[in-house]
Amino acid sequence: MITGSNASKTPGSDYISRRFMRVWQRNLIVYGQNWKIGFLTPMLEPVFYLLAFGVGLTVMVGNISYRGIEISYPYFLAPALIAINIMNNAFFENTYSSFVRMYYQKTFDAMMATPLTLEEIITGEIIWGATKSVIATAIMLVVISLFGLIHYPHGLLILPLAFVGGIAFGSIGMFFTGIVPRIDQFNLPIFLFITPMFLFSGTFFPMQNLPLWAQHLAVFLPLSHLVKLTRDLSLGLLNMEMLWGLGYFVIFCLIFFPLAINKMRRRLIK
Amino acid sequence: MMEPIIEALHLRKAFGNLVAVDDVSFEVFPGECFGILGPNGAGKTSTIRMLYGFSPITDGSLKIFGLHISQNMRTSKARIGVCQQDNSLDPDLTVLQNLEIFGSYFNIPRKAGHERALSLLRFMALDHRKDTKAIELSGGMMRRLVLARALINHPDLLILDEPTTGLDPQSRHQVWEKLEELRAEGLTILLTTHYMEEASRLCDRLLIMDQGRILVQGKPPDLIRQYIGRGIIEVRAPVPALRMYLKSQDLHYEDVGHRLIIYLNDDDNLYHEISNKYCKEGCVMRMATLEDVFLKLTGRELRE
Numbered sequence: 001m002i003t004g005s006n007a008s009k010t011p012g013s014d015y016i017s018r019r020f021m022r023v024w025q026r027n028l029i030v031y032g033q034n035w036k037i038g039f040l041t042p043m044l045e046p047v048f049y050l051l052a053f054g055v056g057l058t059v060m061v062g063n064i065s066y067r068g069i070e071i072s073y074p075y076f077l078a079p080a081l082i083a084i085n086i087m088n089n090a091f092f093e094n095t096y097s098s099f100v101r102m103y104y105q106k107t108f109d110a111m112m113a114t115p116l117t118l119e120e121i122i123t124g125e126i127i128w129g130a131t132k133s134v135i136a137t138a139i140m141l142v143v144i145s146l147f148g149l150i151h152y153p154h155g156l157l158i159l160p161l162a163f164v165g166g167i168a169f170g171s172i173g174m175f176f177t178g179i180v181p182r183i184d185q186f187n188l189p190i191f192l193f194i195t196p197m198f199l200f201s202g203t204f205f206p207m208q209n210l211p212l213w214a215q216h217l218a219v220f221l222p223l224s225h226l227v228k229l230t231r232d233l234s235l236g237l238l239n240m241e242m243l244w245g246l247g248y249f250v251i252f253c254l255i256f257f258p259l260a261i262n263k264m265r266r267r268l269i270k
Numbered sequence: 271m272m273e274p275i276i277e278a279l280h281l282r283k284a285f286g287n288l289v290a291v292d293d294v295s296f297e298v299f300p301g302e303c304f305g306i307l308g309p310n311g312a313g314k315t316s317t318i319r320m321l322y323g324f325s326p327i328t329d330g331s332l333k334i335f336g337l338h339i340s341q342n343m344r345t346s347k348a349r350i351g352v353c354q355q356d357n358s359l360d361p362d363l364t365v366l367q368n369l370e371i372f373g374s375y376f377n378i379p380r381k382a383g384h385e386r387a388l389s390l391l392r393f394m395a396l397d398h399r400k401d402t403k404a405i406e407l408s409g410g411m412m413r414r415l416v417l418a419r420a421l422i423n424h425p426d427l428l429i430l431d432e433p434t435t436g437l438d439p440q441s442r443h444q445v446w447e448k449l450e451e452l453r454a455e456g457l458t459i460l461l462t463t464h465y466m467e468e469a470s471r472l473c474d475r476l477l478i479m480d481q482g483r484i485l486v487q488g489k490p491p492d493l494i495r496q497y498i499g500r501g502i503i504e505v506r507a508p509v510p511a512l513r514m515y516l517k518s519q520d521l522h523y524e525d526v527g528h529r530l531i532i533y534l535n536d537d538d539n540l541y542h543e544i545s546n547k548y549c550k551e552g553c554v555m556r557m558a559t560l561e562d563v564f565l566k567l568t569g570r571e572l573r574e
Contacts, residue, residue, distance in 0.1 A: 112323070
């Protein structure tokens, strides 16, 4: 009687209760141990970028036409910086940091010996990644508002947007954590996925400057939608097209969140 | 008859083609300390990982607290304390925080968790280090902290995977003392180990397994009596005449090259006979131990 391990039943069922918040709390407490360093990046990064690109490039670039209005380059750039940070915070939290917890610190092993289920652990991790995106976004909003580049009250909607975007990027990050054999192999998704998005999602220059095929390709990239949504909100340009962007993220999460849990289950439950 | 805390029947675990646990059946009763012994790779850890729901069973049946494991995992896990082989403490957090956060996974209210953590730290003699980061503790202290953490939910069953591996003798004895105290309080304990001294000292009953299968199962003194007998004579650098003598007398012995291990029979004069005639020095009579049973059953080859 030979039965493969994949054929056997998963104990604990794939059932998620509110208990996942315990995992989130654990990460929050650890984050609280060195929050000062955690706060530094989102505080300084926009300043550096706005000085380097904003001041340095504005003279050369001049105004940019966006949705029929003329805006100066810093207005164009600042929301993209927020969007990039939303992506990076969740993605890096649920790749490198989650991997360290899973593989080196055996945190998930310890949790799985408690009433927590694997599904709750992964959910807690992804919601935590999204929370880090929100924290970073809040800090950046404050800093960028000092430059007067955010339109209020619409700009406040960027906070819930950061949460949604964070879940999307955290889910795909966790998906990679479920499949990479070694931690240094995160280089591959970063080089092939994160870096091209960072450059070509309408972040530093309008997407219209790209050849048409590249513009069509960019429609599939989550960051391009996040940049558009963030930019519209920070410029106060509410429009119906934003629903498409939100719909994109809902579908993205519906695909990658279960996929992440599935890959982590395969990785951890043997 | 008391209902067993653990009831494993024909348990089997396969990873692809590799069968790690094969037809393992045993029961652990309330208040008992039960040991799973075996060389590295025998399937000890695979067996207990199924017990705390870490790993789905491939075949067989497994009941904990009278409930089938696959259906009642969350309720069962709430009543089990697990001390894993790997150190899984949160290095960035303090000793106290490690316990409090772990308590929250069991939905223990904050205040109750705090008090429980403090009393466990006193029990494990770690209360003076409660604000130290876990990463700064010594190996023995870390293990005691992991043990304290496994007790945070007042478990009805404590599962320990090699609780003293890598500890110095002082720390090991301290862990043993704590485990003996817990046992005296009536806690049911299941432990894996490859230290025979640990098993003889702590376990009421045990099983020895190798290559995924159970070799023997029973109480340590019974196993020693059954498989080794009353005692052992060890002879260093034996002379050839001794081997001849042993063969002629039809005695049980093991030849390890430069050493002979002779199992004592009912003849009280055997030791005098051997020590007087065949070895003036390097000849020792001693009590048989669990280690003798273990080596006899699992062989002396290295497991690597």
